[in-house]
Structure formats: C-alpha cells, structure tokens
Amino acid sequence: MLDRRKFIQGLGATAFASATALLNPDRARAVLQTVAAHRGQARDLAADEDFWRRIQQAFTVDRSIINLNNGGVSPAPAIVQQAMKQHLDYSHKAPAYTMWRVLEPQQESVRSSLARCFDCSPEELALTRNASESMQILQNGIDLQPGDEVLATTHDYPRMLNTWKQRERRDGIVLRQFSLPIPAEDPQLIVDLYEQHISPRTRAILISHVVYLTGQIMPVRAVCALGRRKGIPVFVDGAHSLGHFTFTLADLDCEFFGSSLHKWLTAPHGTGMLYVRKERIGDIWPLQAAEESKDEDIRKFEEIGTHPAANTLAIAEAISFYRGIGPERKEERLRFLRNRWAERLKVSDRVRLHTSLKPGRSCAIATMQVEGIPSGALAKHLWKEHKILVVAIKHDDFEGIRVAPNVYTSLDEIDYFSETMERIIRNGID
Ligand SMILES: Cc1ncc(COP(=O)(O)O)c(C=O)c1O
Missing domain, CATH: 3.40.640.10 (Type I PLP-dependent aspartate aminotransferase-like (Major domain))
Known part of the structure; x- marks a missing residue:
C-alpha cells in the first residue's frame, strides 16, 4: 500500500521541479520545444509518464494538495503567469x-x-x-x-x-x-x-x-x-x-x-x-x-x-502552450487519466458512475457515487484526511463526487486517489 507520507514527499520533489520552471521560464519554453519535437501518436503517448512529467513541471501547483477539481478553474502554466x-x-x-x-x-x-x-x-x-x-x-x-x-x-x-x-x-x-x-x-x-x-x-x-x-x-x-x-x-x-x-x-x-x-x-x-x-x-x-x-x-x-x-x-x-502539447495528445491523456481511476473503481458493486465512458461522450470529467456514503461527507473526508480536492455534487436527480484531473496531474496522484477510494469503499469514512 502506498504510504501517505512517502507519497506527499514524492509530490514535494515534483513541486520543487515545478518551482524551478517558474524561476526559469526559459526552462518551461524548453519543455514545450521538447514536446513539439516529440512525434509519438497521441494514444501511445497518453500513458508515457516521462513525456507528461515535462508538462507537469511547466506548472507551479502546490503538490501537497491533490487537486482533482480542474472543472471550476485551472492553474495556468508558469509561462502564462509570467x-x-x-x-x-x-x-x-x-x-x-x-x-x-x-x-x-x-x-x-x-x-x-x-x-x-x-x-x-x-x-x-x-x-x-x-x-x-x-x-x-x-x-x-x-x-x-x-x-x-x-x-x-x-x-x-x-x-x-x-x-x-x-x-x-x-x-x-x-x-x-x-x-x-x-x-x-x-x-x-x-x-x-x-x-x-x-x-x-x-x-x-x-x-x-x-x-x-x-x-x-x-x-x-x-x-x-x-x-x-x-x-x-x-x-x-x-x-x-x-x-x-x-x-x-x-x-x-x-x-x-x-x-x-x-x-x-x-x-x-x-x-x-x-x-x-x-x-x-x-x-x-x-x-x-x-x-x-x-x-x-x-x-x-x-x-x-x-x-x-x-x-x-x-x-x-x-x-501556444496548448498547441505545443497538441490538442489530440491532451484529449487522449485526459481520457487516459479519467479511465485510470474510473475503470478501477467501477469494479466495486457499490460504485455508480453517473458519466458515460463511451467514446465521445465524456473526457477528463466524470462523477461517481459510493452507495451508502453521502457524497458531501465523502468530499469533506477526502479533503480533511487526504488533501484530495473533488467537488460534491447534489442534484434533485442524483448525487456524487466530480473528479477532474488536468494535464499537470500525475499518475501517482490518480493512483493515490483510487487507492484511497478503495479503502473508503471497504472501511467507510468514520
Ligand atoms: C456549464 C457552465 N457554464 C458556465 C460556467 C461559468 O463559468 P465561469 O465562472 O468561468 O464564468 C460554468 C462554471 O463552472 C459551467 O460549468
């Protein structure tokens, strides 16, 4: 099992690399040049963490928080801030x-x-x-x-x-x-x-x-x-x-x-x-x-x-950052991240996915509900105990938690979220 402390330390190393990109925007530009030179197919690249690590480091996000609410508003890369x-x-x-x-x-x-x-x-x-x-x-x-x-x-x-x-x-x-x-x-x-x-x-x-x-x-x-x-x-x-x-x-x-x-x-x-x-x-x-x-x-x-x-x-x-990544590569990566947690968690018979995963029907954002756990309390627990940020959705027709990674989200972060959710499904949030 992934230990939370080690995980957050790992995040710290990535945060340091991101901060370096901020201090040196030329480095962020170099990241984009490397990306532009990369000629891989979008689908093959979606799972290539070495490729995406360069994109992750173009951002200055606080990696002691796992921000899976990129639907509301997103951080901008260092070159945009600059x-x-x-x-x-x-x-x-x-x-x-x-x-x-x-x-x-x-x-x-x-x-x-x-x-x-x-x-x-x-x-x-x-x-x-x-x-x-x-x-x-x-x-x-x-x-x-x-x-x-x-x-x-x-x-x-x-x-x-x-x-x-x-x-x-x-x-x-x-x-x-x-x-x-x-x-x-x-x-x-x-x-x-x-x-x-x-x-x-x-x-x-x-x-x-x-x-x-x-x-x-x-x-x-x-x-x-x-x-x-x-x-x-x-x-x-x-x-x-x-x-x-x-x-x-x-x-x-x-x-x-x-x-x-x-x-x-x-x-x-x-x-x-x-x-x-x-x-x-x-x-x-x-x-x-x-x-x-x-x-x-x-x-x-x-x-x-x-x-x-x-x-x-x-x-x-x-x-220019968006075009540098390539719209198709971005789309494939976002779907890959979404599938990574959604396919893993939907195996549980207590998980209900409120978003269709069919091709073309959704991309980075998906909403899930764990039967027996109120979604508002679940979102609060994820934040309080694990510093994972998701959105609690409460609608007349349904409820759930909305999960939205972005291009700066790492596989480690997604897997930590999935593992945390599996533990919650097993043991509850008390
Ligand atoms: C469907 C939809 N429309 C409009 C908005 C408003 O966006 P903004 O606050 O950027 O104006 C949002 C915000 O999340 C939204 O989800």
Missing part, C-alpha cells in the same frame, strides 16, 4: 499610454489566434471575462416578449438558469426545463427530449456542451440543427469544452457559443470568449451599451469600460 505579470508591469508604467494605446491594440492578434483554435473568423469572436459573461450577453441580449418561452435542462449551470429566471421576473418570459438521463448514453434520446419540449412559443434554447454536473458531452450539433429547422436560436454554453477535447466550429455548426478560457485552455483567470455568427451579431444587444455604428461589429460585446489588458494578452501564451 506573460501576464510582464504585461501588468508594463501597463503600470503609464497606463493611459502603455495599457490603452500599446497593449490594448495587441489584443487583435489574440482574437485572431483564438479564432484559429475555434476555426472561425476573428470578426465573429469577442474576448470576454468568462463563460458567465459570454452566455449572459446572449441570454440578456436577445429580444423576448412576455409569454415567450426559453428551453433548458435541469442540468445546465445555475448562473445561466438564474439569468433566464431573472428574465422571467423582469420580462414575463417562461423558462421550460427538463431533466436528462443519468448517465446519458444515447445522443439521439437527448435530441428527442429537446424536440419534445419545444413549443410554438419557444424563442431560444440553452444547451451545455459539457454538463457541469457529470462531464457529459452533449449532442450540440444535432440540437443546433434542430433549432435551425424550427427557427429557434441555440445558445451553446461551452464553459468546459474549449481546450478540453478537440473540436472546431465546423463540428458544432452553431451560431452562438461561449466559453471560459481559465478552465481547460489554462489561460489567466478572468478570460473568456464569445462566438456569434456574423449575420446574427445584430440580433444581440451588448450587456453594456455600445455606439450604433458598432451594431454589427463583434467588438461591441467588449465595451466594458477600463479593464486590464494583461489577462487578455497572456491568452496568447496559453494558446
């Missing part, structure tokens, strides 16, 4: 000049490079502060009349549901919701559920690309096609998808998409993006007013007053 600090230092030299006149115009190249990741035109991509802002631009920016209906599931993100609920109180619209099967194994069944709940008054559909409760990947393309057939705009909440697994605009064929960049793209905290198809820009009001000449300009969604340029510009460094 870029942000440099831009911030420069901003403060004479902000009215250095920040407004020098740095802010540079965000156009960030727009272009993010647009290349999503494979859309830069003229369709706005830089926002997070997915919440992106989605609220859409949800509050569309004209709706009293009695109009909007459709969502009970598994969408609470803030996005609250946005519709506020419009119910403010504008007299009606939010219709339905619940999803757990786990959701059959994409066609999900599309049918959306179709069944559309009424003649439905004016907008909200869909999560990845369900925050379970990590379930939703059939976004088919639901967007359904919306188009019925003339209903579909707002895709991609908070958890961009930078997590590989897809582009062509795969979704959507008109509206919002994401956070501080989750899976490992960009600075407080960064997000909004895609709006060119011909639909004029249909959405910005959250903060912009001049009329900008009605058809995607930049109207960025009219938020004075804000730091440093966060936005350092997105460029996060994109």
Whole structure:
C-alpha cells in the first residue's frame, strides 16, 4: 500500500521541479520545444509518464494538495503567469499610454489566434471575462416578449438558469426545463427530449456542451440543427469544452457559443470568449451599451469600460502552450487519466458512475457515487484526511463526487486517489 507520507514527499520533489520552471521560464519554453519535437501518436503517448512529467513541471501547483477539481478553474502554466505579470508591469508604467494605446491594440492578434483554435473568423469572436459573461450577453441580449418561452435542462449551470429566471421576473418570459438521463448514453434520446419540449412559443434554447454536473458531452450539433429547422436560436454554453477535447466550429455548426478560457485552455483567470455568427451579431444587444455604428461589429460585446489588458494578452501564451502539447495528445491523456481511476473503481458493486465512458461522450470529467456514503461527507473526508480536492455534487436527480484531473496531474496522484477510494469503499469514512 502506498504510504501517505512517502507519497506527499514524492509530490514535494515534483513541486520543487515545478518551482524551478517558474524561476526559469526559459526552462518551461524548453519543455514545450521538447514536446513539439516529440512525434509519438497521441494514444501511445497518453500513458508515457516521462513525456507528461515535462508538462507537469511547466506548472507551479502546490503538490501537497491533490487537486482533482480542474472543472471550476485551472492553474495556468508558469509561462502564462509570467506573460501576464510582464504585461501588468508594463501597463503600470503609464497606463493611459502603455495599457490603452500599446497593449490594448495587441489584443487583435489574440482574437485572431483564438479564432484559429475555434476555426472561425476573428470578426465573429469577442474576448470576454468568462463563460458567465459570454452566455449572459446572449441570454440578456436577445429580444423576448412576455409569454415567450426559453428551453433548458435541469442540468445546465445555475448562473445561466438564474439569468433566464431573472428574465422571467423582469420580462414575463417562461423558462421550460427538463431533466436528462443519468448517465446519458444515447445522443439521439437527448435530441428527442429537446424536440419534445419545444413549443410554438419557444424563442431560444440553452444547451451545455459539457454538463457541469457529470462531464457529459452533449449532442450540440444535432440540437443546433434542430433549432435551425424550427427557427429557434441555440445558445451553446461551452464553459468546459474549449481546450478540453478537440473540436472546431465546423463540428458544432452553431451560431452562438461561449466559453471560459481559465478552465481547460489554462489561460489567466478572468478570460473568456464569445462566438456569434456574423449575420446574427445584430440580433444581440451588448450587456453594456455600445455606439450604433458598432451594431454589427463583434467588438461591441467588449465595451466594458477600463479593464486590464494583461489577462487578455497572456491568452496568447496559453494558446501556444496548448498547441505545443497538441490538442489530440491532451484529449487522449485526459481520457487516459479519467479511465485510470474510473475503470478501477467501477469494479466495486457499490460504485455508480453517473458519466458515460463511451467514446465521445465524456473526457477528463466524470462523477461517481459510493452507495451508502453521502457524497458531501465523502468530499469533506477526502479533503480533511487526504488533501484530495473533488467537488460534491447534489442534484434533485442524483448525487456524487466530480473528479477532474488536468494535464499537470500525475499518475501517482490518480493512483493515490483510487487507492484511497478503495479503502473508503471497504472501511467507510468514520
Ligand atoms: C456549464 C457552465 N457554464 C458556465 C460556467 C461559468 O463559468 P465561469 O465562472 O468561468 O464564468 C460554468 C462554471 O463552472 C459551467 O460549468
């Protein structure tokens, strides 16, 4: 059995290597160059710990904590932190000049490079502060009349549901919701559920690309096609998808998409993006007013007053880190880490997986429940006794703990989590 003290000491050695990468960002760049030179197949590389150790060391995480909550927000690699600090230092030299006149115009190249990741035109991509802002631009920016209906599931993100609920109180619209099967194994069944709940008054559909409760990947393309057939705009909440697994605009064929960049793209905290198809820009009001000449300009969604340029510009460094790893390699590694614990623990007849492990239905995030142990108490125990960070999920339909490793997570950490869980399943948490 792995001794906890030895394990944490082992983590300390890795933390030291990470700290070295922070002190010497050139070293972190060298890591990326080595990675770029590596020509292995993504699947073969997923289990190659020597390869991934180099990526792990590009981060400055505290390895005395086993952070398996990378769904909420992710640490950024040292080079991203460093870029942000440099831009911030420069901003403060004479902000009215250095920040407004020098740095802010540079965000156009960030727009272009993010647009290349999503494979859309830069003229369709706005830089926002997070997915919440992106989605609220859409949800509050569309004209709706009293009695109009909007459709969502009970598994969408609470803030996005609250946005519709506020419009119910403010504008007299009606939010219709339905619940999803757990786990959701059959994409066609999900599309049918959306179709069944559309009424003649439905004016907008909200869909999560990845369900925050379970990590379930939703059939976004088919639901967007359904919306188009019925003339209903579909707002895709991609908070958890961009930078997590590989897809582009062509795969979704959507008109509206919002994401956070501080989750899976490992960009600075407080960064997000909004895609709006060119011909639909004029249909959405910005959250903060912009001049009329900008009605058809995607930049109207960025009219938020004075804000730091440093966060936005350092997105460029996060994109280069992401491309350096390679999106396919990242996706394969994340699935490998997820399968490593999920396949091991699901052998127990007391473990219920609430996430489908079928190809294409989930990636890094999965949610499990141990029958007989309340999930809130289990999450507290993991933290208090083992310094393992997971999220307790409590929903009307189910409960569980959500586990989300990232590229900096080591196999040791995953195995320590699995071993701890096996002991808890055997002995309980008292
Ligand atoms: C599905 C979904 N939408 C929106 C958000 C909001 O993201 P942020 O807090 O980065 O705005 C989250 C956050 O976890 C989420 O899971």
